[in-house]
Amino acid sequence: MFDVMTVRADFPILERETRPGVPLVYLDSAASSQKPYQVIEAMDDYYRRYHSNVHRGIHELSEAATFAYEGARVRVARFINAPESDQVIYVRNATEGINLVAYSWGRSNIGAGDEILLTEMEHHANLVPWQILAEEKGATIRYLPFNENGTLDLAALPALLTERTKVFSFTAMSNVFGTVTPLRTLIDAAHSAGAIAVVDAAQCVAHLPVDVQELNCDFLVFSGHKMCGPTGIGILYGRRSLLEAMPPFLGGGDMIRRVTLEGSSWNDLPWKFEAGTPSIADAIGLGVAVDYLTGLGMEAVHEHEQFIVNYALEALSEVEGVRLLGPPATQRGGVAAFTLSGIHPHDIAQILDEEGIAIRAGHHCAMPLHQKLQIPASARASFYMYTTIEEVDKLVEGLARTKRIFRT
Amino acid sequence: MFDVMTVRADFPILERETRPGVPLVYLDSAASSQKPYQVIEAMDDYYRRYHSNVHRGIHELSEAATFAYEGARVRVARFINAPESDQVIYVRNATEGINLVAYSWGRSNIGAGDEILLTEMEHHANLVPWQILAEEKGATIRYLPFNENGTLDLAALPALLTERTKVFSFTAMSNVFGTVTPLRTLIDAAHSAGAIAVVDAAQCVAHLPVDVQELNCDFLVFSGHKMCGPTGIGILYGRRSLLEAMPPFLGGGDMIRRVTLEGSSWNDLPWKFEAGTPSIADAIGLGVAVDYLTGLGMEAVHEHEQFIVNYALEALSEVEGVRLLGPPATQRGGVAAFTLSGIHPHDIAQILDEEGIAIRAGHHCAMPLHQKLQIPASARASFYMYTTIEEVDKLVEGLARTKRIFRT
Amino acid sequence: MSSDLYREQIIDLYENPLNFGELDPCDFSYEEDNPLCGDVVRLDVRLDSNRRIADVRWRGEGCAISQASASLLTEEIKGMTLEEVKAFSKERLLELIGVPLSMARVKCALLSLKVLKAGAYGIPSPGEMRGEDD
Amino acid sequence: MSSDLYREQIIDLYENPLNFGELDPCDFSYEEDNPLCGDVVRLDVRLDSNRRIADVRWRGEGCAISQASASLLTEEIKGMTLEEVKAFSKERLLELIGVPLSMARVKCALLSLKVLKAGAYGIPSPGEMRGEDD
Numbered sequence A, B: 001m002f003d004v005m006t007v008r009a010d011f012p013i014l015e016r017e018t019r020p021g022v023p024l025v026y027l028d029s030a031a032s033s034q035k036p037y038q039v040i041e042a043m044d045d046y047y048r049r050y051h052s053n054v055h056r057g058i059h060e061l062s063e064a065a066t067f068a069y070e071g072a073r074v075r076v077a078r079f080i081n082a083p084e085s086d087q088v089i090y091v092r093n094a095t096e097g098i099n100l101v102a103y104s105w106g107r108s109n110i111g112a113g114d115e116i117l118l119t120e121m122e123h124h125a126n127l128v129p130w131q132i133l134a135e136e137k138g139a140t141i142r143y144l145p146f147n148e149n150g151t152l153d154l155a156a157l158p159a160l161l162t163e164r165t166k167v168f169s170f171t172a173m174s175n176v177f178g179t180v181t182p183l184r185t186l187i188d189a190a191h192s193a194g195a196i197a198v199v200d201a202a203q204c205v206a207h208l209p210v211d212v213q214e215l216n217c218d219f220l221v222f223s224g225h226k227m228c229g230p231t232g233i234g235i236l237y238g239r240r241s242l243l244e245a246m247p248p249f250l251g252g253g254d255m256i257r258r259v260t261l262e263g264s265s266w267n268d269l270p271w272k273f274e275a276g277t278p279s280i281a282d283a284i285g286l287g288v289a290v291d292y293l294t295g296l297g298m299e300a301v302h303e304h305e306q307f308i309v310n311y312a313l314e315a316l317s318e319v320e321g322v323r324l325l326g327p328p329a330t331q332r333g334g335v336a337a338f339t340l341s342g343i344h345p346h347d348i349a350q351i352l353d354e355e356g357i358a359i360r361a362g363h364h365c366a367m368p369l370h371q372k373l374q375i376p377a378s379a380r381a382s383f384y385m386y387t388t389i390e391e392v393d394k395l396v397e398g399l400a401r402t403k404r405i406f407r408t
Numbered sequence C, D: 001m002s003s004d005l006y007r008e009q010i011i012d013l014y015e016n017p018l019n020f021g022e023l024d025p026c027d028f029s030y031e032e033d034n035p036l037c038g039d040v041v042r043l044d045v046r047l048d049s050n051r052r053i054a055d056v057r058w059r060g061e062g063c064a065i066s067q068a069s070a071s072l073l074t075e076e077i078k079g080m081t082l083e084e085v086k087a088f089s090k091e092r093l094l095e096l097i098g099v100p101l102s103m104a105r106v107k108c109a110l111l112s113l114k115v116l117k118a119g120a121y122g123i124p125s126p127g128e129m130r131g132e133d134d
């Protein structure tokens, strides 16, 4: 049985006070989640007991490090149900994953006149790499609009997905609206049009069960640090036939089979895409994070977040002046972004911080979304399996205090 | 005063036994160094007390994380005497640093017929990115040869550095020969020919004092994990005028100033080159590693390694059948690569491992170097400030045992 | 209702800004935003015959800190010479604001000063160099 | 002088390899290396009229494990049918070698088998599919 207080006990940081008597209320998990001690200790243990460079080392430590590093890959593969673990490529974060696709697949598959389809609610990570690619190749980017309630305008899709569309890349969960997008529908539509489907699952893998085979996506990216794992590690999952056909991205050690002064040949998957000494400790930490999530059960995590976000949306909607962004709780993950009339989100975040409440304020790396809403910024509270109802109550009280300070 | 036993007490892993009664003898620091507890604890502390995403967060944790993350950059900048800390760019490792230069500077400055000058003793990290670039652009790569003793053939340099040469990229210390290359000479030669100078300092920054202003190099890269820091973090230092003129490499959050659906503009240095959530913990760990090295004094570290490598070269040269690769101790860092007649390096490493002695066997990511020497592989013992004379003795005893097992 | 950062003065200035509006004609006018925050400030400045600031008005939107800062800055620089304006230090403005600011908020606080300096340096005068930037 | 890995047999085979040499003419011949280690193995195989292995010779260089493995493998497959060769499992070869191998060394041990299978699959026969690879 999922018990939030038991879960919280795993997260050392949640015991802390931001100043004497003021406990931390961490409502910024969409930016980065906190880490259970299991993950922290696994990395600590690695450095204290068996750190070494991986691959090809014949000594004990290198064996142990390689075993743990590659073992983590197998666990991640299982977590997203990848057909084989060599389709799971370690990158720094979701951002690098998308860039890898844009550089390696993109540079060899996108030409002048081709179209790239994105949505208007993408994170910059899923906008800028494609803009750079399109500019370089003379391709055109089109955007699937979102509706007023923060859901995608699916009616507009057929006209935007044409035979010129080579790739459709979209978020699985908006980091502002919290909208969970209809992945199967979008992926199938892409395929019908002959395009590949790239899923930005940075906000999704952490919060929902994900099965890449069931989704039938071509690429899927996510970041370890948003799912109880460390910073510095993320995942690119790819369809085997695409990964095999792609040229390497970064060159260097480990990604080669043979190097001569005249030229080089490439290693097998996944190493073809992993040049240089990898983030070994972080990969090991991610493996433990995945075990941790599996232990809780992604269904249970999701259910708890639904419970919290439902409560939060209701409580927030009762605060006068609050404008909630995004769809009803049933269509979203644990994210609640809002504005408060007459008070800039920065000021909200700052005043909440005085009470130990951590939320995010700004454009959350989704400027075009905010431009369309014609707001310079928003405030965002985001939740995870360790968030409690009491914390949401504190947020609401904090907003009341903010309004009193601002005399609104 | 530098005392190796005091230093060793800082490294938890050095207390360990690889099996009961067999203490670890770690002679593989050129592949990756071990970490002092100060570094390990700093990362642990980060995750337990103040993990949060960096930049633009208005709450306490984000402030603290940003402060530590950016503070580490300042310390690294000071360590290599960079004019300003915004010329210090966080990357995953030296490999990514060179790729960043090859992609961003290279794609906009190298054209058909241009020449790239490397040396024959480069690590794959400083070969493959340039090969990929040259192939894409129709440029030509030339190689400065090395002499039999593993030093660079400087006499060949004038003929190779021509007005067609756009970049000269070379190692500051060979990871096989251990050769310390004459950096100022090479950099000045590059500049006289109108080329930029890129220094692969992966083996150097960890072991020798480095001053980028004195060197006057254009780019310099290194990895945290080889210098007491964690995996997952490395540094690209660059000349301001070049960095400012370069297009971004990876696109995404943090590296932008403004994003619209029509296009984007870029953030200031260093963030223009840091897309997405960075390796925050690892950067913080690197900052502590740099403090640790500064505390010991790089001169003292270097002196100790000289002492050890000198002793090791002498002891190894007395083992019958050993062929040492590379120059005399005075011209090299703490690396001793060798072959043993009639016994493959793999077998050497394996037998040494039974005694807890960790060395590396293979081509050490320098295949062309081994091709030129016409050996398939070599064995390599490498040293750091925590290596003792007794460990070198164990290596020599281990080689004697290896020979007895192989009846040579 | 106490806050470390949001003293009465800041809130007062946010509600009732000083020198808010436009100047037409003016000697220089400059606008900049902080795209990461969405703060934007525009300054119109009129000089007298001694190249002193005769009048100044600002418009903009953003957080209370950036807006209060614009009020305080414009109030302070009246009567200053262009050279004094160019020498106006960040520290001085932060002192005027008088509340402890975190790194992230210093940017907000200094936006109006950045705009002012960019405008002032835009006015050509003999032997002028590119100014300190942010 | 004891070693977990380097039993007498391995060293003996390294010093005095079995079936070392060339076969000319032969029915198939295949060579592959493990570039990461520098191990290389070439196999020449002669079949009899029943498509059984009549004779086999190997050449190569590399570590004791890869070389001993080639001796053991070639000794074992004599008389086998092509189909039996194709079905020869990694586990069986590792058992023949009979010492515990770490991940890094398994590659060395299996090189000769990889070469053998690549060669065997190169021989066209009806209804044949691409073989298991490493």
Ligand SMILES: Cc1ncc(COP(=O)(O)O)c(C=O)c1O
Residues within 6 Å of the ligand: A253, A275, A276, A277, A278, B030, B031, B093, B094, B095, B096, B123, B125, B126, B171, B173, B174, B175, B200, B202, B203, B223, B365
């Ligand atoms: C000379 C040299 N250059 C580059 C590298 C690559 O370092 P990393 O794998 O950390 O990117 C190494 C490390 O093996 C090296 O020794």
Ligand SMILES: Cc1ncc(COP(=O)(O)O)c(C=O)c1O
Residues within 6 Å of the ligand: A030, A031, A093, A094, A095, A096, A123, A125, A126, A171, A173, A174, A175, A200, A202, A203, A223, A365, B253, B275, B276, B277, B278
């Ligand atoms: C939807 C979405 N995509 C991509 C990213 C980028 O993640 P990272 O910064 O870890 O690369 C984020 C994280 O902020 C996100 O929310």
